[in-house]
Amino acid sequence: MKTSVLVIISLVGIAIALPVSGQVEFAERFYVGGGLIYSISDIELSAEGETAETDNGFGLGVKGGYFLNDFLALEGLLRYHFNYSVDEEVQISAVEENYAWAADAKIDGDGAVLDFSVNAKGYLPLKGNFRPYGVAGLGYAFGKVDYDADTAGYWWYLNNPSNRFSYEEDWSDTESESDFFARLGIGGDFFFDRTFGLEGEFSYNFGFGDLDKLKFYDLYLGTIFLF
Helix, strand or coil: CHHHHHHHHHHHHHHHHCCCCCCCCCCCCEEEEEEEEEEEECCEEEECCEEEECCCEEEEEEEEEEEEECCEEEEEEEEEEEEEEEEEEEEEEEECCCEEEEEEEEEEEEEEEEEEEEEEEEECCCCCCEEEEEEEEEEEEEEEEEEEEEEEEEEEECCEEEEEEEEEEEEEEEEEEEEEEEEEEEEEEEECCCCEEEEEEEEEEEECHHHCCCEEEEEEEEEEEEC
């Protein structure tokens, strides 16, 4: 959260410090853009009945949109997030039909998310080339996680729990899910002239249905080109 405040303050500083080349008109103009993402993860990965939060990740984003008027735009956004990693040591156990087992497991996981959304951006009715906005969108996301685990433990028959057998096992697994998600955010554009500008944005993203554990905050910094 502190980083997002710093991004917004930096954009305001740029807007104050840099000269502009006159008022930019936005109504009925197309635009494209792209940039880098730092993703603050609130994602929980599950394996063998245990959950763990992932580390923060990174990403890339490309976008295109159209200004309906000077203060409202519709935008399509495509993003790829990666390096959502987890490195956890957990204790796992289960009771089966006629036996039970328990083990210590070291789980390494790496996740990625590809998503596309349609967004509405509303700009504050301010004059000048710095333009703060709010954004809301709905889209579809594809998530994938690759797991590797090293386990060591023991198992026993339920009718003879005192007689236990040790075991070691390594396994790998891949899980994929997809569903709808939504995003809410704030940001700001600064235009150097009639065609080129910088954009910074902070957004909260959350999934539905099969992706209900998909929750993350994005810090985006990129360029934008008007046509």
